Amino acid sequence: MSSAAAHLADAPAALCIDLDGTLIHSDLLLESMLLLIKRNPLYLFCLPFWLLKGKAGLKAEIAKRVALNPAALPYNTEFLQWATEQKAAGRSLWLCTASNHRLADAVAAHCALFDGVVASSDTLNMSGSNKARQLAAQFGARRFDYCGNHKIDLQVWRLSKGAVVVNGSAGLQRKAARQTAVLASFPGRQRRLRATIKALRPHQWVKNVLLFIPMAAAHILTSPGALVAGLLAFLSFGLAASSVYLLNDMLDLEADRAHPKKRFRPFAAGDVSLLVGMALTPLLLLASLALTLLLPVEFRLVLIGYYVMTLAYSFGLKRIVMVDTMVLAGLYTIRIVAGASAVDVPLSFWLLLFSIFLFLSLALVKRYAELDGNKRRGKLSAAGRGYLVEDLSLLYSMGVAAGFLCVLVLALYINSPEVTLLYRHPRMIWPLCLLLLYWISRVWMVTHRGDMHDDPVVFALKDPISILVGALCAATVLSAV
Template sequence: MSTGAYPLVVDLDGTLIRSDLLIESFLMLIKDNPFNLILVLCWLVKGKAHLKAEIAKRVDIPVDLLPYNQDVLDYLAQEKAKGREIVLATASNERYAKAISDHLTIFDSVFASNDRLNLSGRNKRSALTKRYGERQYSYVGNEQIDLEVWQHTHSAVVVGDSKLTSAAEMLCTIEKHIPLEKPGIRTFVKALRVHQWVKNGLILVPLLTSHNIESIPLIFAGIVAFIAFSLCASSVYLLNDMLDLFDDRQHATKKERPFAKGTLPLLTGLIASPALLLIAIVLCVFLPIEFLAVLAVYYLLTLAYSFKLKRLVMVDVITLASLYTIRILAGAAAVGVTLSFWLLSFSMFLFLSLAIVKRYTELLKLRSKKATKTLGRGYQVQDAELLAPLGGASGYISVLVLALYINSPDVKSLYSQPELMWPACLVMLYWVSRIWIIAHRGNMNDDPIVFALKDMASIICVLLIMAFMIIAV
């Protein structure tokens, strides 16, 4: 009998889709209410099958947005066209399996877990062998546990590397090998959003403004604080991206993020996120306890933002502005500097303006696509008309705070000729206005701070402001 005469049974997680439905549904459950984690632990005591069934009762997965493996889909369609029976067999809950089967309309039958049986490994092998007979079907799989099934199949379609193919070849005939590229260090670095670490350079601002840049111990403390804060931020980035999977998959650029695209396993994120946070906490041993307290506030506020605050109109941008300002507070705590009211006020208004730029830009892009509201946010497209003046006003207020600071008695303790800093206000007025003009034209394609670090005009503005401050000393 030719290979094509045997039913072709395909696995789901990691094979048909580049993800894991149990983890995805778990994340959606936790995102809805973090306290659901207590329920998950209780369900797990009764077994994995019971856990999957309980989650499936409460979570609806948009199956049309899952990261399907196109190479596998193409092969299944090719075999289906030859008249071959195509079967879905998965350890995921039957509710999700049937929804995927209905969406793809390619499967003749479905095997899946229910509230009593977890259809994985030996259980899957037993069910398929009972239905089709010993070595009377072909199986498409992607990991070591599938060797349990291949040991009793006629042939194997291996979705994975050559090592797995060699292992399967010792058990049955290899019908086809579909390579699956393993995530490399570049993929992991992309998930960490290392390019966003430049924002943590704000930690060094208190060291610069306190005029203690020549102190080696303080420079060391600033560098350690930068590393610790960056690791903590990446820990939250990983968690945020895992919680926002389905929103990101509908976004023009965020759909390319590793978790949303399925190029990085969710399990990697679940392990790396707390590991990075732990390393950040360990680094705090070299810093004052106040830095650890600020870091804890940052982490908790970011968690609140990821779970809830990002969906509240205006609360989200105020939270983003606060997170930027907390970076400056962290830098002050690391080097033992008392921050002035002026610096805190300046940073809060400036970063609020930049946070609004970010939302304003998103709304402009949605308007061009004829959409009416943001995904995972509370804004509507028409809100862009109000956000622009609010953001511009906040930016100009930050310049006013700078002007008042230059004219205040406090500045005389640090600068002998503070009046020489006045041109810095003009530079700031130009920069804020330019940022908003770029945003208004729809050309702000990055985080405003990341954009500023790449933008030559912005770099020149920073250098000019620094020059005026040095001259004023």
């Protein structure tokens, strides 16, 4: 054997690393597709036509139109550390992915770890057998180690010297061992079901209790028919809300990953596949609409209006200063409108006005808490929002004013002729003003001190004093009936 051949035989095999599901806990095609749709939802209609060019053509058309931030991707830190150690030991590392070369090059440049990139061109999808042939031609059969995570990678392992199974099941590892030697394995994350349920945000369904307020105000909450209708409306709104939360989280990946708390959300962290989210979003909406067939048509129209409003919020309104808080306040208030339509009771002007001011105050609490958190971390603005830290004092003033205005509306309502028709002891309701005034003041005091959860509803559910105030408010209203 010549000295050159001996040196080649002794040289460590090139380490070829897959991207999707291996280097990152996500899929670049889906990530880039969501970026494109967020930029302009009308691109949805272009996707089927691009797919006619083949999968490589689809990826190319998307990659041409998006600006991916590789620093915001959910990297597999344990595997990345191992790959870095392999690089330090003198191995040649190559990023080998079916993603379009434009996106793959951006990731490779960010990692500053790879000696080269093998990726899909605008006409050839570098996956499965295509990837296997390319790597065998470039490095030689059985002259490279390959790191992958999917059963399609078995075609590459068949020609590789060794296999590194990342985020793969035990079954995949056994199949890989029948193709080549398994050098190492990095187990996948567990509790996928739990993470999926978390992505649905079932705790946020508590907001749908607002649907029962019109029934309580009309004193028909104990009616069996109204109660059944209210429960159906509650479930329908919950499914629709979860559908929106999934979509919103998928569209907000980059901003969530830059947030100290939201980066742990299932999609942002890569704990749940974006494909699962894309499947569940329409299914939950269809289930929600199916339930509306058992309720008055007015409820269905309100629900559709709610969904359209949330879509508009997700696709752009959330980035417009003050419009975002007005929309958030409207999304709370629309639940009260839906509750009235579900049981066909007239909607009180007083109740609507009270709701608008109260929920505007809570929406401003959410924005203030988020912006104040950024200020404490040394940031000058909120990611994905239009607010600056200089707006804090103004947000505080507007939020407190809106909260106090809702108390004023309540006081005027208690003093109106309508109250005497519904309550035998209307004067007994007056302590409600003091309780609400105290609670709003306390919420803003907690927010001002930086102790507010970014969602005031979650805060209220966990805060013992808020729970006590709520119980006292309920007792006050019951004493007046």
